Amino acid sequence: MSHEPFPTDGTAVVTCGLPYANGDLHVGHLRGYVGADVFDRALRKLGQRTAYVCGSDMHGTPIAVNAAEAGVSPESFALEYHEQYRETFPKFDVEFDNYGHTDDGTNTELTREIVRELEDAGYVYEKEIMVAFDPEEGQALPDRFVEGTCPYCGARARGDECDEGCGRHLEPGEIEDPESTVTGNPAEYRERTHKFFRVSELQEYLREFIDRLEGTENAKNQPREWIEGELRDWCITRDMDWGIDYPGEAGEGEDGLVLYVWVDAPIEYIASTKQYSERAGADEYDWEDVWKDDGGEIVHVIGRDIIQHHTVFWPAMLHAAGYTEPRAVAATGFITINGKGLSTSRNRAIWAREYLDEGFHPDLLRYYLATNGGLQQDVDFSWEKFQSRVNSELVGTLGNFAYRSLLFAQRNYGGTPDCEVSEAVAGRIDEAVAAFREAVNDYSVRGVGQAALELARYGNEYIQAEEPWNLVDEDPERAEQVIRDCVQLSVALAVLFEPVAPDTAERLWEQVGADGDVHEASLGAAHDAPAAEFGEPDELVTKIEDERVAELNEKLEQRIAESASDEESADDTDDTDTDADDDTDADTDDTTDMDPEPIADDRISFDEFQALDLRVGRIETAEPIEGADKLVRLEVDIGVETRQVVAGIRQLHDVDALPGKRVVIAANLEKSELFGVESNGMLLAAGEEADLLTTHGDAPVGTKIR
């Protein structure tokens, strides 16, 4: 790997975060895949030898759980999405040189090999940890296979996270009353031997690595907390069937351990490169040049929610196993929809399939996603903004310039006028080329698109200032010159715009009758001579009418409303890496017709009930806890004393209206700490809406409830 400006003599690979095979693709995903696709195409334009690879992420607990619920095997469940992704990406001209998946032979083999290399190098050790078990089935229950009661806030929670209550991460063994999500059986905790990767020993290496890493600011800085603080070793195995068996000397996976999905997922970057290399031939592209012997330029484009995995665990693995470290990690921001967080479970999303079904050209969305904001910035999508940028920039500026220039050229000269391009225009094209090159080296996908659009803007100014339509009579020679320049600008535009809008660029390239393939053309082709003769041009981009936008908005709003009303909250479609799931707006949540939870079968004794000390209280003060979405810090008067209690009700109640309310407090619950705030007791509330419990008479504050 070098840190020379692109293009380098080395071989590059561009990757994007693997889509997790358990849900449909939406604009949030597309942003990353398009961004990386643009970057890779732009690298090719610079003359960099590169490949763009990716694959579906097939393993992990969520897929196993969702597959079990759907009554199919995890493999066929994940494969179905894998096929869908494989078909969808080309429709957006996201063209991978190879698209594999983490469960295929190449990745399975390579993953085991790398884990063995880690073992051989002494980076793996065994340790006993607590793991949930279903004693009836004799099955281990990792992560989301367990549900129970959050020990911190008492809410119903998944084994790994209190997802509906306080949002806190739970360590195995922490959750109370654990039960299996598969069978509903009560779960118990047992000691199990797991494998750990000694990330802590690579601290020195990672410190140096992070200082030379290129990419976005957040990717370079976020991992410093870990790398410059205390690095913990990483558990790389899970007790489950679905995944890559841990490599063992005798009979792999005999003890039922599979590798943690975050081990085999990034290795797919290598495996996919290898598959490409094997198909293309090592002369064309050799994966070992990239991944071995400190060889190539590795650029990872990811969502900013998975920075640590790509800047800590992943380079640690690569280094320990003797592979090349990444040159850059570029972390994209999220997509919001009409200013609000994209939410798949609430159907507040623009789906990939939906966009295509509406009949829009992929380049329009590509342009919007690639250039609406910096890569690192969050980008808002709305149909109005989409329309505005398409109409003014793609139609008005770029499309209009090409169309008026080529139409004029064709009508007056039957093609390209027979003269040389002026120095001024050739110089301006060079400027655009330089801006393009600089953008690539800044990992600025936006800049790549801007370079082209600014050149088109210049073209409009130029043709307008020169007025060739007047010159045709007044000064025919000058008119030829101007139109010759405009045709050349169109050629340059096709080249420069290809990464962002490959199909539009191809059509423009064909319209000027240029030779060869614009996708293969390098930046130098911006100066290539167009055909002496070409036909009448077509409009490159079509305007989006206002009625269309109104219609699309209506559809979107209706859909969100529908999904809010028939939300059963049970089947939260799980979100993958690029979602900014929004749980902050409690507006449309009029949940009705909910199936009540079944009454618990287990009876408790009167004594057990007596152990509960419930008290009437009155909220004295209430304030949101900073940094927590859901938590509110309350001071509650319970007669004998005033207690500080933390409750997960921020989105469900007007915090300012809480003081003065009479409530019921579980007073003898053990203390816990949430977001650094001690909670001494628990506020009782009913259901998803956290309907607060109170007394209907005027029992004094402090009264014990029996």
Place this chain on the structure above:
RNA sequence: AGCGGGAUGGGAUAGCCAGGAGAUUCCGCCGGGCUCAUAACCCGGAGAUCGGUGGUUCAAAUCCACUUCCCGCUACCA
């Protein structure tokens, strides 16, 4: 709570690391002109105390401290 990223006219964005003229550019808005074209371009205009407070300095969008809001991460969700 800790850490990271962000906040710049109505929208988007540059400038910040290496402090200096009236704060960049694009879109939108208002008025006027022009017309080969999918109405682009030209001229003029309104609109930002650069999230806030305090400090350093001759000089702060830029450096320092504190603070507000949005987003992400916090290691066994991917």
